[in-house]
Amino acid sequence: MTDLYARAQFATAYIKSQTSTAPVLGIILGSGLGNFASQVENATAIPYADIPHFPQSTVAGHSGKLVIGTIAGIPVAVMQGRVHxxxxxxxxxVTFPTRVLGQLGCRSLIVTNAAGGINTSYTQGGLVALSDHINLTGTNAALGPNEPRFALVPGAAQRFFDMSAAYSRTLRELAQKEAAKQGIDLPEGVYLAVLGPSYETPAEIRAFRTLGADLVGMSTVHEVIIARHMGLQVLGLSLVTNMAAGVLDQAINHEEVMEFGLKAEARFTSLLLALIPQIDAA
Ligand code: CYT
Known part of the structure; x- marks a missing residue:
């Protein structure tokens, strides 16, 4: 079975055989944010290893389970861990799970990640709502033959597709309002993606700042490109786990990235719990 669409359908059919919940919202949890999956009620947790064609994460802190159930009564599919x-x-x-979330019935996607702060007004442990992205990974998730059957809404899944409103203004406004209500600081920012796995050099970070980037990371943009190809609405949230290279006079390490995930967990969780029913209604 080489056809991507057929593989995605096969994986989707397997998942549907494991749960009667039909998710309308997908959530991809980034490094250090995986505990949010414990918020899912009536949960069916499916290890990625059990899902046909699903890629397996090799990174510490990415546990590799698809958790389907409800949050605040809304049927959701939560990816605890992603591949890069x-x-x-x-x-x-990399984007296979995003394709499957769409085929499962999701019409909105919340993508989250751990990112380095380039904008010096950000603080370690802070949350940022993505307003846009810059893809400097040197590749594109929609490479290869176009598959119109991936369209979830009329006009989607074209060969060339619009990215001018990749991060839904409506969902961003809901996030801003809810954050303000809860007293959570939620600035907006542009996420720049690099391939990794090396962290960036200080010279790269200075260059990225000049290019208009507020955050840097190694994920998200591919999933967002594929979500937009299919016609999903996207909300992007970054957790600033560290200031990017050269901003502070110190080295960057993965343990610090994980530690700040845990510290931000309460804010992240209460923001998302309140947002989920609003996103479903939007
Ligand atoms: N931090 C991070 N660069 C960083 O500085 N989490 C990803 C990429």
């Missing part, structure tokens, strides 16, 4: 291009996965594999 730097692990050696090809683009269709």
């Amino acid at each position: 291009a730097y692990e050696g996965y090809a683009m269709p594999e």
Whole structure:
């Protein structure tokens, strides 16, 4: 079975055989944010290893389970862990789970990640709502033959597709309002993606700041490109786990990235719990 669409359908059919819940919202949890999956009620947790064609994460802190159930009564599919291009996965594999979320019935997607703060007004442990992205990974998730059957809404899944409103203004406004209500600081920012796995150099970070980037990371943009190809609405949230290279006079390490995930967990969780029913209604 080489056809991407057929593989995605096969994986989707397997998942549907494991749960009667039909998710309308997908959530991809980034490094250090995986505990949010414990918020899912009436949960069916399916290890990625059990799902046909699903890629397996090799990174510490990415546990590799699809958790389907409800949050605040809304049927959701939560990806606890994702795979990255730097692990050696090809683009269709990195974005395979996003394709499957769409086929499961999701019409909105919340993508989250751990990112380095380039904008010096950000603080470690802070949350940022993505307003846009810059893809400097040197590749594109929609490479290869176009598959119109991936369209979830009329006009989607074209060969060339619009990215001018990749991060839904409506969902961003809901996030801003809810954050303000809860007293959570939620600035907006542009996420720049690199391939990784090396962290960036200080010279790269200075260059990225000049280019208009507020955050840097190694994920998200591929999933967002594929979500937009299919016609999903996207909300992007970054957790600033560290200031990017050269901003502070110190080295960057993965343990710090994980530690700040845990510290931000309460804010992240209460923001998302309140947002989910609003996104479903939007
Ligand atoms: N931090 C991070 N660069 C960083 O500085 N989490 C990803 C990429």
